[in-house]
Amino acid sequence: MSMNMKYKEIISSLPKREVSQNFSSFDYYQYKGFWFPLAFLESILYMEENFKAQPSNIFLCGALKTGTTWLKSLVFSIMTRHHFDDSTNPILTKLPHDCIPTLEIDCDINVTSLDDTKFPLLGTHLPYTCLPQSIIDSKCKIIYICREPKDTFVSTWHYTKKLEETISQFKVNPITLEQEIKWFLEGKSAYGPYWDHVSE
Secondary structure, eight states: HHHHHHHHHHHHHHHHEOSSSSSSGGGGETTTTTTHHHHHHHHHHHHHHBBBBBBEEEEEEETTSSSHHHHHHHHHHHHHHSSSTTTTTTGGGGGGHHHHHBBBTTTTTSSSBBOOSSSOEEEEOOOOGGGGGGHHHHEEEEEEEEOOOOHHHHHHHHHHHHHHHHHHGOOOOOOOOHHHHHHHTTSTTTTTOHHHHHHH
């Protein structure tokens, strides 16, 4: 059985929150008490089994739309202040996500082992419960950012609307504000429940 097939079987047995009949990548599945977009869940399962953290790694963590992009910019600037001058720092010309990979998105960039010789920063939206065990066992540093829930929701809503515009060619049914609020309050938003994510 291939790894792909193994994860597909696990995912097919999970509770599902369907967003669109036309575009299943936006369906959410509940795993370990949290809701994840299908587009990321397979890589989350892969990383849980295969990622090897090192004690020197620093993980920048937070729920979706809580300021993780800002946190990446800030930490990258601090960590590289002796490597670049004011005109050559990559953060001036690249997005923070291009400077610091995200565990569940960039798993194909050989981050299955971030050794001490490479830049030690990595970001993730994963809740503590879903982090690969090697992160916990390695005793590496974890920096966590959180945000007032109402602000997080409003930011998520605007992000969702932009995403819907981007993928309009797939004819995804627009999500109403009322539906998005309901899902957020029920803990069925991306990487939610928000309160459980923060409390962990």
